[in-house]
Amino acid sequence: MGTNRLVGDKLVISLAYCLIGLFALVCLYPLILTLSVSFSAEQEVTRNGYSILPQSPTIDTYKYIFVNSGAKILKSYGVTIFITVVGTISALLITSMISFAISIKKLRYRNIIAFISNFTIIFSAGLIPWYMVSVNYYGLKNSILALIIPSVFSVWNMFLMRTFFASISPSMYEAAEIDGANYFTIYVKIALPLSKTALLTVGLMYALNYWNDWWNALIFINEKDLFPLQYYLYSILSNVNAISSGRIPTGASGSITLPAETVKMAVTVITIGPIIFLYPYIQKYFVHGIMAGAIKE
């Protein structure tokens, strides 16, 4: 009986090692595949198909991209970096201010404000009315602001930050209040410095959202100069789809050489961009954020 149990337990544990390892590989495999194809020679890829190891390793594809569409890609990189930096800073400011305010217990209408925010999660007017007012009244069509303002405030992130602010002891504020500090000073001088991890967590969440956004561009942007990186990749891929599904006459596509396999994957790598290097270091903040969000007050 005892040995049976030990054998069974060993089996469970080795199964855990195998399955976890397997799933982890499945999760990272596409990244390696993409990287390896982007560093392969085009003829080899067309002949043998995609493979996990680079075929005749070369950086020709990247050179080709920067000679042929370097200006376009750099412009899109510029757009993405701009909206990520400006968007994240504005979002952090807006979100931390309201989260701080509604974390103060003596603010009588704080629950009403929380409800007003919450209601937007559970009921919305839908895409079309949202699009109508954005285009007709706010003039967001083909404006860089269209890539920033609609995502500048997330109610989820507000509740996440409120949880952090609520964990600061009110006695910290009371002392400052007696010294005559107003709540904005308390927010800047006490609450923010005590919430650096929270700010980093929420800031990274906003930044990732801005970096990966292409929905706003799909809806609002026609002008190529304002394409963020993700949308640039999307437009390349949908061209490929269109041509390979035969919707564009071959005569027209004959003059433009289709983006080669290696080019597609290289642009994908460029689009993932800094996330490839940064994600191992920043993931702990996301874990932190997820856990804080999962724990309800």
Place this chain on the structure above:
Amino acid sequence: MSSAVKGFLSEIMKNRLLYLMCLPALIVLLMFSYIPFAGIWMAFTDFNVVDGIFGSKFVGLDNFKYFFSNSMGWKVIYNTLYINFFGIILGIIVPVGIAILLNEIRHDSYKRVAQSMMFFPYFISWVVVGAILYGIFSTDVGVANNILKFFGAEPISWYSEPKYWKWIIILASVWKWSGYSSIIYMAAMANFDGSLYESAKVDGANKLQSIFYLTIPMLKPTIIVLTLLSVGRIFYGDFGMIYGIVGNNPVLADEVTVIDTYVYASMRSLGFSYSTAIGLFQSVMGLILITAANKSAKKMNDGEGLF
């Protein structure tokens, strides 16, 4: 002036700085969530640009009737529910499984590396996922067909075979979210009482028994809350996921068009009124289901709701 208004104004004046700090966020909500509510009226009219939202002809429920009387309407509802239903089921089983198995791993470095590999898909956009899936399912060079050829099977022209794509999308969403969701379950498991496992062991329970009789029952509240949250959103498709993976590929559209992508597509072809009506139908279903989910969460979790 009534005393209620006076009380309101004096509270606002007293804490004006704090209310002022709420203002930017409230303005964003007003602009992008509350003002659009006025546009819901379009759903009950035959909207045209010249007469505007409130000048266009009132048609009652005609737009809704049209949605439910054409086969595409039921088709997109079916697609949305199908993809979400299996997404929810696998979205429980896989992350819970991962969390339980990760807990059995003794080597911290193995655990850490595996966990961060599994978290990777969370960080990339659906467009990038679409590019990756192209690498796997492309007819001539894709990995899937290479494998089929290796085993001597006929290659499949994936991008012109709609029948596979519901499941490709479901599996892609499980792939993208499992690492993320497993973190929530790991967080719940970290709070479990270790002594329970000790005494189970003393009583002769093996690992499988303690997983099935201790871990899973203790995870139940977390599973229920997360499931109810997803059930509340079962009428919402993931626009980015569908469009990022299949784009507007007309061959696949029939099988994978969900309510959200249908609203977007019909905005151009069938007009603003019709697509507003579908969006409204979706929002109302969402409101009903989320409220119901919240009620049942309260019932099951001793008065603790979802929000």
